[in-house]
Amino acid sequence: MKCVSLVWLSQTDLTNLNAGEGEANFIDVKKYKRNGREYPYVSGQAMRYYLKEAIRRGLDDEYEYMCVPNDKGETCGDIKKCIGCDLFGFMTTIKKGTILPTHPEGHPGGAFTRVSPVKVAPAMGLLPFDDNAVVDFLTRRHRMAGGKMEGDIVNVEIGVNLYKGGIAIDIARVGGEERINEKERTVKIEYFLEEEERKKRISKVLEALRFLSNYSKQARLLTDFTPDIILIAFQDVYSHRLQKALTLSGGVINLERLEAVLSDVREYSPWIIGGVMPGVIEGEEEVIAKLEELGVGVKRTNEALTEAVEYLGRQNLE
Numbered sequence: 358m359k360c361v362s363l364v365w366l367s368q369t370d371l372t373n374l375n376a377g378e379g380e381a382n383f384i385d386v387k388k389y390k391r392n393g394r395e396y397p398y399v400s401g402q403a404m405r406y407y408l409k410e411a412i413r414r415g416l417d418d419e420y421e422y423m424c425v426p427n428d429k430g431e432t433c434g435d436i437k438k439c440i441g442c443d444l445f446g447f448m449t450t451i452k453k454g455t456i457l458p459t460h461p462e463g464h465p466g467g468a469f470t471r472v473s474p475v476k477v478a479p480a481m482g483l484l485p486f487d488d489n490a491v492v493d494f495l496t497r498r499h500r501m502a503g504g505k506m507e508g509d510i511v512n513v514e515i516g517v518n519l520y521k522g523g524i525a526i527d528i529a530r531v532g533g534e535e536r537i538n539e540k541e542r543t544v545k546i547e548y549f550l551e552e553e554e555r556k557k558r559i560s561k562v563l564e565a566l567r568f569l570s571n572y573s574k575q576a577r578l579l580t581d582f583t584p585d586i587i588l589i590a591f592q593d594v595y596s597h598r599l600q601k602a603l604t605l606s607g608g609v610i611n612l613e614r615l616e617a618v619l620s621d622v623r624e625y626s627p628w629i630i631g632g633v634m635p636g637v638i639e640g641e642e643e644v645i646a647k648l649e650e651l652g653v654g655v656k657r658t659n660e661a662l663t664e665a666v667e668y669l670g671r672q673n674l675e
Contacts, residue, residue: 358672360592361526361559361665362599362622363566365584365658367480368637371491371515372580374480374572375399384513388486397482397490397518404477404522407572407582409441411565416440434469436534437549440558443532446473458534458549474530475562476597478523480582483605490516495577515578519638522584523600526562528674531555552674560666563589567662584658585634586644589665591672594625609640612647619651628668629653632661 375398377385388395413423423441424433434451436443437458451457453466493513532550537543548555569583590599602618604611623629631648633641633655645655656664 358528358591358593358674360528360595361563361669362524362590362592362597363563363587364521364523364600364603365566365587366483366603366637367520367522367582368585369518369520369582370580371493371517372572372578373513373515373574374580374582375403376573382509382511384511386486386490386514386516389481395486396484397486397516397520399480399520399522401477401479403573404480405445405475407569408475408477408524408562408565409445410571411568412440412444412561414568414570415561415564434471436471436532440561442471443550444473444475444558444562446471471534472530474527476525476527478600480520480522482518482520484518486516486518489518490514513574515574519605520582521603523597524562524566525595525597525600526559527595528555528559529595531558555674556669556672560669563662563666563669567659584632584662585637587632587658587661588619588629588653589631589661590622590626590629591665591668592622592626596622596625598622610638610644612643615644615647616651619648619653623652630661630664630668631655632658634658 373384373386375387377387386397387400389398390396416423421440422438424439426432431449432442432447433439434442434447434449435457448468448470451464451466451469454463457464493515495511495513496509529546532555533546533548535544536547538545566584572580572582586603588599588602598618599622602615602622604614619629631653633645634657635641638644648655
């Protein structure tokens with residue numbers, strides 16, 4: 358097994374999940390343009406943060422560790438000990454002589470970078486923003502010198518939408534680091550964790566999708582951003598192809614595209630499962646029928662993620 362690939366759709370209520378640059382009294386929504394129209398999106402950096410915080414909330418504090426970045430944004434860099442540094446990579450500065458699993462003889466010192474085994478896509482809004490949005494306002498109360506209270510009016514863009522998100526987990530690099538054989542000029546991954554511990558860390562990413570939280574503006578714009586429709590593929594080839602499976606055409610999922618992508622992915626995926634939350638999209642019955650026709654089992658989203666974790670636990674990662 359080389360990769361776990363996931364793509365999903367999530368329907369939101371009125372919210373502002375990821376603000377743009379804005380102005381002093383205007384908080385906008387990050388947007389992209391397609392065919393001259395604006396659509397909202399949530400940046401990949403924000404999605405990684407939501408995912409990491411969901412994993413952090415589920416840790417067993419007695420046995421599991423996930424460091425917090427320092428004031429410079431640097432992390433510990435110990436992938437054997439730290440779940441976050443292992444799964445999401447890092448760029449940090451290591452003192453000369455520091456003993457790490459990757460440098461048992463002592464690190465030479467300087468910059469140290471790890472590429473993230475967990476790849477996260479921006480969440481792309483699929484419905485035009487202007488058709489599904491409104492400008493709300495709030496007041497900021499603050500105390501001036503002398504104890505006088507003042508208030509500022511702030512305008513906030515909020516909207517409802519259907520977002521597409523995605524993750525690809527490079528299984529081969531979880532729990533290990535590349536070692537270059539200078540003599541043979543070859544690269545081999547050296548693992549610092551047992552296979553069962555590697556599978557536990559991968560499972561934490563899958564489990565975290567059920568409990569995504571910590572989005573912006575939630576004190577007064579509470580929303581659920583967990584997957585409503587999801588596809589999960591366990592692949593023998595590292596590929597991002599599954600990310601194109603869920604596209605809209607005329608407001609409904611494009612079944613022709615869905616079939617083409619899944620037919621491709623199935624060639625190197627021994628197991629694919631889908632999850633559907635009722636009432637999220639039009640043509641739901643046709644989508645379920647097409648998935649079943651293609652040999653994809655369809656469950657509720659929570660059941661699909663739970664079964665994916667159970668399937669992973671039975672597999673050999675080598």
